[in-house]
Amino acid sequence: MGVGNTLMRRLWDKRWRLRGYVPFTNWNLVWRNRDKKSQSILDIGCGNGKPMRFFNRDGRYLSVGIDAFQPSLKQCQSVGSHGAFVLGDARSLPFREKSFDTILCLQVFEHFEKEEGELLLKQMERVARRQILITTDVGECVQHQTADGNTFQEHKYVWSIPELAGLGFRVFGMGIRGWGGETGVSHLFPAPLRWLAGTLLQLAVGPIVYFFPKYSGAALCVRDIGNETMSSGGT
Numbered sequence: 001m002g003v004g005n006t007l008m009r010r011l012w013d014k015r016w017r018l019r020g021y022v023p024f025t026n027w028n029l030v031w032r033n034r035d036k037k038s039q040s041i042l043d044i045g046c047g048n049g050k051p052m053r054f055f056n057r058d059g060r061y062l063s064v065g066i067d068a069f070q071p072s073l074k075q076c077q078s079v080g081s082h083g084a085f086v087l088g089d090a091r092s093l094p095f096r097e098k099s100f101d102t103i104l105c106l107q108v109f110e111h112f113e114k115e116e117g118e119l120l121l122k123q124m125e126r127v128a129r130r131q132i133l134i135t136t137d138v139g140e141c142v143q144h145q146t147a148d149g150n151t152f153q154e155h156k157y158v159w160s161i162p163e164l165a166g167l168g169f170r171v172f173g174m175g176i177r178g179w180g181g182e183t184g185v186s187h188l189f190p191a192p193l194r195w196l197a198g199t200l201l202q203l204a205v206g207p208i209v210y211f212f213p214k215y216s217g218a219a220l221c222v223r224d225i226g227n228e229t230m231s232s233g234g235t
Contacts, residue, residue, distance in 0.1 A: 020054040022199055024206025026135055026174050027054055029220050030106070033172070035131040038101035040064075042127060044090045044120075045108035047072050049081025055104075056082075064100070066090065091116055093123045101130040107218075109136035114157045121167060125225070134169070134221040138213070139177045161213050169223050173209035173216025175202055 020027035034055075039062060043052050046065030049072075056063050065082035067073050073085050088094055090108065103124045109117050124132050137158055165171050175198070189197050209216040 019199065022203065024174075024210060025199060025202050026106075026218065026220075027051055029172065029174055029210070030104075030133055030135065031055060033220060033222050034133065035102055035224065035226075038130050040100045041102045041104055042066065042093075042095070042100040043082060044093075044103065044105040044124070045111070046076055046082060046085075047106075049076035049079055051104075051106055052076075052081045053079065066093070091119045091123060093127055095127045097126050098129045099127045101128075103128045103132045105132070105134045107135055107137070109134055110155045110158050112156055114159075117157060117159070128225045130224070130226045132169075132221075132223045132225065134164075134219075135174065136164070136219055136221070138164075138216060138219050159219075161216075161219060164219055164221050167221075169221035171213055172220045172222070173211070173213030173218075174206070174220055175217040176205050176209060177215060177217045 019025050020031055022028055039060070041052070041055070041061045041063045043063060043065045046052065046067050049065060052063055052065065055061070063082045064084045064086060065073070065076050066086040066088050068087070068089055070087055073087055076082055077085055086094065091112070105120070105124065109120070112120060137155065138161055139158065161171055213219055
């Protein structure tokens, strides 16, 4: 039992390094759908920086993280997850038009009211050159501020699949509905086992919900800005 607990703890401590390689997990799906020609990334709501540490593990991207919660930025700085860091409001991005090839907005959209989310999207459209990638919870997913006092973590508006598609995204499913959030089944498991159970669940149902997102607990939303420009007659 002691050896098993030790192994589980080691997996838990290194889970951020492993999760992106597991098919149909959230980071893996983002990585697979990324624009392969992008050279720069703006990470909106960069949080603890762990996703970017996976996406930019080979150092190929010029990366900038922006977050409104200063302790998160300090955590990112301590591990060097991004090339630069900005404390700011995503609804008013302090960057020039078409400043970044790819805009990442991972598990952030649901933390704004609907009108604020629409404003955030306009800001992303303004600064993106090639692609916008969003992941967000769908369906019922209740969440308030986290234990570290981050009030920005409260879920204010959870979008539906048709609403996200109506914004012009290609929408794919991730995870299973009813698993996450404060009322989700995941809270029946202790933290290390929760991650392992969630990963196994994504492996099992991932291929189904990816193509049938109405059954998913979260969505990956992809918009290729470069293709839109070409189709509209731009250069």
